[in-house]
Amino acid sequence: MIIKNNTVIYAMDKNNAPVARAKSGDNIVFETLDCFSCSLTSEDQKLGGIDFNKVNPATGPIYIEDAKAGDVLKVFINKINLKGSAVSVAEPGFGRLGERVSESKTRIIEVENEKIKFQGIEFPINKMIGVIGTAPAGEAVNTGTPGDHGGNLDCKEITEGVTLYLPVEVDGALLAIGDLHAAMGDGEISGAAAEISGSVDVVVEVIKDFKYKTPxxxxxxxxxxxxxxxxxxxxxxxxxxxxxxxxxxxxxxxxxxxxxxxxxxxxxxxxxxxxxxxxxxxxxxxxxxx
The missing domain is CATH 3.10.28.20 (Acetamidase/Formamidase-like domains)
Incomplete structure (x- = not known):
């Protein structure tokens, strides 16, 4: 099953209409946009010019037919494919040292042969998923905010070959994925990593009687x-x-x-x-x- 990136959400919400249905054990491919909805394509463009209502799009959600509230969704990340170049920004007031940023800056980052090339510095990519989560039982949570449901966890360990366990708070789970990175250090200090489009191949499985209720x-x-x-x-x-x-x-x-x-x-x-x-x-x- 392939879920196209023209079906995205900007909040994890129990009221989101699912774009497809899957069963425990199914393989799903999520095609994703970058965190800026691919609106920054040139270094002449600045962060202040984008539509902030369309930040951190997550493809989906998918209704998992076997998943009931109280279960846990086991997501095995089989493959992450990156597409094109990445983009990152420095913006006044943005990130941990934003008060020291004097001008808005956008950088297009070359991603080639499994390597990042930035300002004459070259190092291996560490591709990862920034946003992955299920729908919370309570109020909707925007896709830029992480919580017990998952969401914008921005954890570099959410990568190929690992299993992520996510709580199921509403029937069907409503899994959505987006915000891929070609590279990110722990902390994501400036507030943006090497933001990039691509696709994620996962296998989902519903787990019953799983004690741990945070990711x-x-x-x-x-x-x-x-x-x-x-x-x-x-x-x-x-x-x-x-x-x-x-x-x-x-x-x-x-x-x-x-x-x-x-x-x-x-x-x-x-x-x-x-x-x-x-x-x-x-x-x-x-x-x-x-």
């Missing part, structure tokens, strides 16, 4: 608990609380012993610190929990 990533060698809240402290504490639950469940440890193990072996990292909610992650190697 979780499973890689070949790690579990990562993601949390998005208004500030770094709240997001960090929630990611760690969820990690403690994972450790206690898998190893049968008391909270106190899990807490000590976390201090010995868990890494805390920023996904992004520039969106309306901050997203943090706690990581542990799977070998420790076998």
């Amino acid at each position: 979780m990533i499973e890689t070949d060698d790690k579990f990562m608990m993601l949390a998005s809240r208004e500030n770094i402290d709240e997001a960090t504490n929630l990611s760690l609380a969820n990690m403690a639950e994972l450790i206690m469940d898998k190893k049968g440890l008391s909270f106190e012993d899990a807490y000590i193990l976390m201090s010995l072996a868990v890494d805390v990292r920023a996904c992004q610190i520039v969106n309306p909610n901050v997203t943090m992650r706690a990581e542990i190697k799977k070998d420790l929990l076998r």
Whole structure:
């Protein structure tokens, strides 16, 4: 099943009409626009000239027929294909150091042979998904804001070969995906990564009786608990609380012993610190929990 990028949403909303239906186990390809809806195509164009009602488009949503409220949607990311060049910006007031930006600047970034070329600097791409989520049960959440439903997580670990677990808050889940990046460092400091169009090939599976109700990533060698809240402290504490639950469940440890193990072996990292909610992650190697 291929979902074209002419069917996009700008808010994760239980009232969004699904553009297609799928079943647990199905393969779906989402064709995506970049986060600016492909409106910045020249370095002469500036961020202030775009339509901010069309930022962070997410392709979909897809109704997963087997998914019921309270389930978890397991999304295996099989392949990410990038299309064309990327674009990024520096804008006064935008990002973590926006007060130091004196002029609006747009850069078109060459993406070729699995490499990024920027201002004479060349390095490997790290393609990833910025926006991926389900519909929240409550009020609609714009696609620029992350939360327990997923959304604009901007986590560079959401890439090929990993599994993302997303809570299902409404029947059908209403999965949508967009905002691909050709490269991004942890934090997304300026507020924009190497924003690019492309497509994402995923396999969806509905999981019943899954305890962890905020986004979780499973890689070949790690579990990562993601949390998005208004500030770094709240997001960090929630990611760690969820990690403690994972450790206690898998190893049968008391909270106190899990807490000590976390201090010995868990890494805390920023996904992004520039969106309306901050997203943090706690990581542990799977070998420790076998």
